[in-house]
Amino acid sequence: MSLVRAERRRLHKRRVTVVMLAIGVILLGLIAGGTWFSNHKVSDATRAAAVAQAEQEYQRALDDWNSNGKKRCEDDVKAGQIPAEACQGPKPDYFLADYYMPSTFVFKAGFRDMLTVWAMIMAFVALVIGASSIGAEWSSGSMMNLLTWQPRRVRVLGTKLGVLLAVTAFWSLVVGALWTAAMWATAVFRGTTAGMTSGTWQSFALTGLRGLGVVAAAAVFGFVLASLGRRTAVAMGVLIALIVVTQFGLTILLFMAKVRYPEMFFVGNHLQAWMNGSVTMYDQTSCDFSAGMCQPQQLVLTWQRAGTIFGAGLLALVGLSMWQIRARDVA
């Protein structure tokens, strides 16, 4: 327990921890502010104005069609340039009142995306804190110093990782609670909280839990890479290299090679599947447009599958770092 206490204190004393948490809170604060100011409460008068504007726009489009568009369209049909079905003119469905409403924050519809925003920002914060917490220890020599006090290396590394996870989870939950409160306030004063049920809250809680998983995974990823390279810069370098190679280089390569589901290899899609439940990918190479409309084959990436891939990858990296600290000399 003494090592846990020491590591908890050490992590909170580190400047990077404080600065990164502050950056995370500031970023989320700016987004919350932007959301507040870009949304407006919808009153009956606002709705009536939107209905009137929609009707007005529809009439204007209809007049324009009757005076100019209809004849031009029929000429094009006669010339065989477009099919006859194309000349139907504007329909009221194209001019719904909702299109003319000011932006309003509907908690039920919008909070899930906001949870993803919270998770991504906190994941970035956790990644840097995780990488720095062990990388700076190695490069400053404090890790070697600590190992002359606690020679059980795997235990030391495991404790550091455990404390990092606990601390990032704790602060993510605190920030997440503030974020939820901010979004709820935005919905109350600049939107609506209508339609919220216990089932909706449960669904949001599950999304939040998965968001917490992303934060934890980012912390572990940064920690393990910096531990393997014994430098914070190694973790950051590997991360940038991964983004460049897999998300840009690989994109070009896979599309050139006409791979069936190239999106399968993008981390972003797996993250999206994890947070949103699933992502559907389409095999564009399966289309035969000569037969008319194409219904490409689909592949659904579920959050369970994305989670298994993330989990297995992280577990392998953690195992590798534990083996490495046990086997490699501390020099």
Next chain:
Amino acid sequence: MAPVLEIHGLHKTYRGLFGGSRTALDGFDMVVEAGEVHGFLGPNGSGKTTTLRTLLGLIKANGGEMRILGQSVPHHLPGVIGEVGAIVESPQFFGNFSARDTLSLLADAGDVPQTRVDEVLELVGLRDRAKDKVKAYSLGMKQRLAVASALLKQPRLLILDEPANGLDPGGIREMRDLMRGLAAGGMTVVLSSHILNEVEQICDAVTIISRGRRVTAGSVAEVLAAHSTGQVLVRLESPAELAMADAALTEMGGRVTAYPDHLLVAGIAQPADITRKLAARDLFVSELSPVVADLESVFLQLTGTAPVEGQHRQVDQSVVATPSEEVPA
């Protein structure tokens, strides 16, 4: 009483990732008795730091046996580490923490009471600078902090690698007094240092290592005596008469080396014979003193690292001892 530290036949070879290897320790032996201040000496790259790191479990040995306080290490190191305080190589701390924070975190990690932090800060003279960030410290202050961290757990065995590095003259003397005091209190101190006159003053015993092997070991007095030449320095009232003295002493069987202002005489068992012989020839001695080897000259001789005019000695150019060549103290 069993030795506090025993090393027998320690081997360590560093291997590169893409081939290539370098033997750092090649069957090294060392024994440190309880309560002594033991000097651990060797040229740069001779294996001192590798030995200390191996003892502390930071490096894995390729062979050999080590025991600390009777316990085999590294297997039983977690059981004895609480009684071993150590600084290995230069002091290394996280620069953005204060000295107090650094020690306080170590105390937490090692289950040492926090009250001990102030005690060691006082002991090493950092009490008034304890709240400063370590990155603002001079090398000497960092060295003091390192010693404080090693003393934090009130160890039975204290291992100090170059503790006087960067210290001012007053600091070096304080460090010397501190070590004497610790040894007097029953602590065993292993001191690796290149300041050989300090080692000679502080240490009870020494081990000298060269190219990964022990070249000599024993009490300081024994090591110096074993390498004493038995020469006597002779000065006369009148340096002009040195030639006559040289002839007289050679005549009585001495081996004389003449210098402009004195003679070095070997091979005469009783220095009184020298004064008697010279006085009989009206040559009057103003100084007659035995030439005692100092640790620096013994070190340079045993490790083969004495500077040679016109040559630039490379780091690994030192004596390689075979077990039969080890110089007994």
